[in-house]
Amino acid sequence: GSAIAFPEAIEQTRSDMLEIVKLLDNADVGLTTQTIEQDIADALKELLKSLEQAKEEAESRSQESSESQEQEPALIELIAELQLIRSMQVRVNERTEFYASLLEKDPSQEPTIRIAVRELADKEQKLYDILREIERAQNAQ
Numbered sequence: 001g002s003a004i005a006f007p008e009a010i011e012q013t014r015s016d017m018l019e020i021v022k023l024l025d026n027a028d029v030g031l032t033t034q035t036i037e038q039d040i041a042d043a044l045k046e047l048l049k050s051l052e053q054a055k056e057e058a059e060s061r062s063q064e065s066s067e068s069q070e071q072e073p074a075l076i077e078l079i080a081e082l083q084l085i086r087s088m089q090v091r092v093n094e095r096t097e098f099y100a101s102l103l104e105k106d107p108s109q110e111p112t113i114r115i116a117v118r119e120l121a122d123k124e125q126k127l128y129d130i131l132r133e134i135e136r137a138q139n140a141q
Contacts (some may be wrong), residue, residue, distance in 0.1 A: 003077075004130050005084040008052065012088060012123055013043040036097050039091050046087045047112055050066075081134060085127060094121050 016036050023033045057077075099113050099120075 003081070004133055005081050005088070006047070007082055008126055008130055009043060009047055012046070012091075012126075013040055015119070015123075016043070032098075033103065035095070041094060043087075043091065046084065051083050056121055071073075071134050078134070078138070084128060086100060088123070089127055092120055092127070096120055 016039055020033060020036055020040065023029075023036070057080075096117070099116055102109060104112050
C-alpha cells in the first residue's frame with residue numbers, strides 16, 4: 001500500500017535528520033532540535049507501522065487469493081496510502097504551529113524560521129503532488 005507516499009515519507013524524515021545534524025554540529029540542543037527529533041521518532045514509528053500493516057495484508061492476500069476479493073486489497077492499499085499522507089500532513093501542520101509560536105516568543109529568529117518555513121512549504125507541495133497523482137490514478141480506473 002503506500003507506493004507513492006512511503007518514499008516521500010522516507011525523504012522527509014531524511015531531510016529532518018540532516019537538519020538535526022546541522023543543529024547538533026552547532027551544539028544547538030534547544031527546543032527546535034528536540035521538536036524535530038520527536039518528529040523524526042514519530043515518523044519512523046508511522047513508517048514501521050505502515051510496513052507491518054502492508055506485510056500483514058500481503059500475507060493475508062496470499063492466503064486468500066480469490067478473484068472476488070480483488071477490489072478490497074486496492075481499497076485497503078488506498079486507505080493505507082491516505083493514512084500515511086495524513087500523518088505527514090499533521091507533522092507539517094504541527095511544525096508550522098511550532099515555528100509560529102517560536103517566532104512570537106523570539107522575533108530575532110525570523111531569518112532562521114523563514115528558511116524552515118520554506119522547507120515546510122516544499123513538503124506541503126510534495127504532499128499535494130502525491131494526492132494529485134493518487135487522484136489521477138483513481139480517475140483512470
